[in-house]
Amino acid sequence: MKKGLVLEGGAMRGLFTAGVLDVFMENGIDFDGAAGISAGAVFGCNFKSRQIGRSIRYNKRFCGDKRYGSFSNWIKTGDVFDVDFCYDTIPNELDVFDTETFRENPIEFWVGATNVETGEAEYHLCTDGGENDIQWMRASASIPFVSRIVEVDGYKLLDGGTSDGIPYRFMTEKQGYDKCVTVLTRQPGYKKKKNKLMPILRAKLKAYPNLIRALADRHIRYNALYEYMEERVKAGENYIIQPPAALDVAQMEKNPSKLEAVYQLGREEALKHLDKVKEFLGIS
Numbered sequence: 446m447k448k449g450l451v452l453e454g455g456a457m458r459g460l461f462t463a464g465v466l467d468v469f470m471e472n473g474i475d476f477d478g479a480a481g482i483s484a485g486a487v488f489g490c491n492f493k494s495r496q497i498g499r500s501i502r503y504n505k506r507f508c509g510d511k512r513y514g515s516f517s518n519w520i521k522t523g524d525v526f527d528v529d530f531c532y533d534t535i536p537n538e539l540d541v542f543d544t545e546t547f548r549e550n551p552i553e554f555w556v557g558a559t560n561v562e563t564g565e566a567e568y569h570l571c572t573d574g575g576e577n578d579i580q581w582m583r584a585s586a587s588i589p590f591v592s593r594i595v596e597v598d599g600y601k602l603l604d605g606g607t608s609d610g611i612p613y614r615f616m617t618e619k620q621g622y623d624k625c626v627t628v629l630t631r632q633p634g635y636k637k638k639k640n641k642l643m644p645i646l647r648a649k650l651k652a653y654p655n656l657i658r659a660l661a662d663r664h665i666r667y668n669a670l671y672e673y674m675e676e677r678v679k680a681g682e683n684y685i686i687q688p689p690a691a692l693d694v695a696q697m698e699k700n701p702s703k704l705e706a707v708y709q710l711g712r713e714e715a716l717k718h719l720d721k722v723k724e725f726l727g728i729s
């Protein structure tokens with residue numbers, strides 16, 4: 446039986462996921478593979494590198510730093526998050542990403558991003574946590590309109606959530622995982638609504654009609670996938686952990702206390718589900 450871990454994105458809502466994953470690591474819950482989108486990728490990579498606490502640590506430390514995320518960054522560079530600071534200085538100098546452990550850990554770690562030319566999802570298997578893997582993680586978290594297109598491995602990429610908000614079907618139907626634990630950052634019953642910024646996005650991204658189409662019907666695909674995943678729960682193939690209510694945190698949250706609260710809620714929910722998750726995965 447192949448056991449998979451599926452990680453939704455959601456900007457700083459992703460610290461809920463970070464809390465869940467830290468509890469998993471502390472309690473010996475492991476998987477054969479994982480797939481992350483956006484925040485699920487950039488925070489989830491610490492599960493493969495076995496760095497408990499790293500996601501919440503560097504987010505609290507740098508959330509008030511303009512280089513980490515700010516309107517001024519966007520005006521100056523076209524990226525709301527300073528690329529050099531977030532994807533070079535932090536992981537290589539200020540809060541070092543353990544590439545050795547990442548490389549040696551046998552768990553598969555997939556990152557999804559959206560091909561702006563086709564509007565479809567592209568997935569990359571991260572193997573060593575090096576520059577190429579980091580660029581895929583960056584692409585996965587690069588939100589349209591406030592991020593520049595990321596070019597890597599011959600693709601032009603942006604936010605993975607545009608084409609595949611939750612990589613559940615990728616793991617089960619394309620990678621053959623039998624059972625998945627899915628960590629969501631939205632509350633039960635959540636329904637995604639049509640993007641109110643579509644007129645702006647159409648003007649900004651007019652060179653990429655397939656991307657515009659993916660953005661326009663994203664809510665329809667997301668809501669259908671959510672219903673499908675709930676069906677898989679009833680079938681005993683999926684186990685969902687999610688916040689009990691909407692998370693009170695901004696996409697670029699500057700309050701460390703709010704970030705900590707979201708992270709702690711993730712830990713609390715993981716501990717509540719711990720025994721059932723072990724039973725679901727067949728862990729004694």
